[in-house]
Amino acid sequence: MVMRQLRSGRNMKTVMLIVGVSFLVGFVFLSDGLQPGRGRSNENIVGIVNGQAIGYEEYRFAVNQLYDVERKRVEREELSTLDYERLEDQVWERLVNERLVRQEADRLGLQATDEEVVAQLTNDPPPAVRQLFVDEQGQFDMATYQRALNDPSFPWLQYELLVRRDLPLLKLTQMVYSRASASEAEVREEYARRELKNTVRYVGQLWSDVDLGDFEPTEADLRRFYDEHIDVYMSGEQVVLEALRIEKSPSPEDRAELMSEARAMLRELETEEVSDFSALAEIYSEDPSRTRGGDVGWTQRGFLPSPVEEATWGLEPGERTEPIESERGLYIVQVDSARTDEAGERRLYLRQLFLRSTPSTDTLDSLRALAFDVAEAAKNDFDAAASQYGITIERLQPARRSGSIPGFGYSQRVRDWAFAAAPASVGGPYANDDASFVFRVAEKMEAAPLPFEEVESRVKSAFIQERRKEVARQTLVAVHEALRTGATLAEAAATQGLQVEEPEPFTHYESVPGVGSANEFTALGYVLVPGQTSGVIETSLGAYIVELIARDEFDEEKYREARDSHYQSMIGRRATQIYEAWLQELNDKAEIIDNRRPRV
Numbered sequence: 250m251v252m253r254q255l256r257s258g259r260n261m262k263t264v265m266l267i268v269g270v271s272f273l274v275g276f277v278f279l280s281d282g283l284q285p286g287r288g289r290s291n292e293n294i295v296g297i298v299n300g301q302a303i304g305y306e307e308y309r310f311a312v313n314q315l316y317d318v319e320r321k322r323v324e325r326e327e328l329s330t331l332d333y334e335r336l337e338d339q340v341w342e343r344l345v346n347e348r349l350v351r352q353e354a355d356r357l358g359l360q361a362t363d364e365e366v367v368a369q370l371t372n373d374p375p376p377a378v379r380q381l382f383v384d385e386q387g388q389f390d391m392a393t394y395q396r397a398l399n400d401p402s403f404p405w406l407q408y409e410l411l412v413r414r415d416l417p418l419l420k421l422t423q424m425v426y427s428r429a430s431a432s433e434a435e436v437r438e439e440y441a442r443r444e445l446k447n448t449v450r451y452v453g454q455l456w457s458d459v460d461l462g463d464f465e466p467t468e469a470d471l472r473r474f475y476d477e478h479i480d481v482y483m484s485g486e487q488v489v490l491e492a493l494r495i496e497k498s499p500s501p502e503d504r505a506e507l508m509s510e511a512r513a514m515l516r517e518l519e520t521e522e523v524s525d526f527s528a529l530a531e532i533y534s535e536d537p538s539r540t541r542g543g544d545v546g547w548t549q550r551g552f553l554p555s556p557v558e559e560a561t562w563g564l565e566p567g568e569r570t571e572p573i574e575s576e577r578g579l580y581i582v583q584v585d586s587a588r589t590d591e592a593g594e595r596r597l598y599l600r601q602l603f604l605r606s607t608p609s610t611d612t613l614d615s616l617r618a619l620a621f622d623v624a625e626a627a628k629n630d631f632d633a634a635a636s637q638y639g640i641t642i643e644r645l646q647p648a649r650r651s652g653s654i655p656g657f658g659y660s661q662r663v664r665d666w667a668f669a670a671a672p673a674s675v676g677g678p679y680a681n682d683d684a685s686f687v688f689r690v691a692e693k694m695e696a697a698p699l700p701f702e703e704v705e706s707r708v709k710s711a712f713i714q715e716r717r718k719e720v721a722r723q724t725l726v727a728v729h730e731a732l733r734t735g736a737t738l739a740e741a742a743a744t745q746g747l748q749v750e751e752p753e754p755f756t757h758y759e760s761v762p763g764v765g766s767a768n769e770f771t772a773l774g775y776v777l778v779p780g781q782t783s784g785v786i787e788t789s790l791g792a793y794i795v796e797l798i799a800r801d802e803f804d805e806e807k808y809r810e811a812r813d814s815h816y817q818s819m820i821g822r823r824a825t826q827i828y829e830a831w832l833q834e835l836n837d838k839a840e841i842i843d844n845r846r847p848r849v
Contacts, residue, residue: 296341297842298348308845311340329682331658334847338661341845349835354417361416369412370405371398378408425831429824431816438775440808440815442757445801447774450751452742453793454724455763459717466712474712475701481711482704487647488667489692492656493627493640495620495678495685499608504574507606511572511579514602526569526583526600535578536603543583543600550594557582561597578606617849620678620685627687628675634687644691657681662847663688680849718792725785725792732782738796754801765790774800 296303382394527542560570561582569583586598626634646655653659666676677687731741739749760766768788777797
């Protein structure tokens, strides 16, 4: 076994430098031997990548892990259905990419030698091993790990196999990363942009500061502008969906159980299990006011849900309501104080305990089964299914390729299906937090210009903005003409009622107030020579004329000290871009079958 070599001290030389591959970590160490078993029947396969299956158990295990991490990160007991869909898509992409990279490594014949496995385990163990050797601060304890290397009772074989399997992927990643390069001239330029400061003075006109007075464009102006910029006012491809909605509503049994729980809470006050109503609210309420003991402050009529207001307004200080049913759940309200304001209106100081009405697990299971039954029937006859289950067909507003689905919410999965499906196709069930949906493609609309009447306000705003730009350009051109006659920048600016600004020295990537960063303005500092003035330049914010006063000298010694850091930073950014483009190319060429069913 290779680990015998490691414990005997032989072959300890590192034979390969492993570069950092942070965005591979998390999926290159998914091991066939260490994950739950993977079924290979069609029912247990969620996808196929170039003929290689992704098993349901592997996929679900990874989704649940990510789900737990996300819940802890956002400090929530449950995530939304659409959050869950987002996590599922992340896992799917991760597993697909892992297989594509592994298949490419196999195609190239990349393997791991015994010496490379020993070097990797000795010097840079994978996360699956590191997590077994952490100190009290949660940091990897190299000393304890080194002692374990000589422990024959430690189950090294499974980790040895893990490293042997994944080293070819790291080799391949290193090969792709190695395509990144940067010339010495590029590194020097990057150093200058990041380290050398320019001192300038300038005169400028922000687009937003241009006063057009009482200018008002005519309809003819707007229609001409609309025609000249018709590409801007294209609708893009759209799809209209019809929906059968199955609400995730609590059942009568769920509401009865919640009422019983609320009354049991009130009995705790009677039996003095809790000290007072505020303590009860802190323990049980599902409203943000729980942190204040249910305190909602002074309230007047018209600010409470109707059934709550009716039950509360006749109470005296110290009295409380019985549990009150509302659309959202149950309220128990206590009046702490009462007063009458100057207008003679009664105001109450209230505390509340709120219990959200939600469907039970049994109810959700029943609704889920119903959603699948409706979907099955709808795929045979959508209209008949609606009639059979007593569901009104809803026609949703047109959906675009970007953004949310009207009436449903943001869902990449629904949008992908809707735009790929033919008219009259039926899909689903899909779900958000409130309901399950079965969709039918009612209409598909090709990209076309939006009617002028529909976008007139947008056209007017764009037309006025362009007019402001024209005025600003003319103003700055006049300043530049004055400069050509020998005027100073201040004198030329004064002819147009403008002032010269002198910002603090800046680098290319630092933001200049009123100008921004990494734009045409900041780039001028590396083009002009001290004392030289630019022509009129434009950024997204306005038009400017810039005079370079001074530029930091290029210090060769400081450059030599900082050169490697800037080089590595450039190589890292370019390597990431190259890797992502390479991975996208693998995806584009691959045959990928996605058999996942939406979470309902």
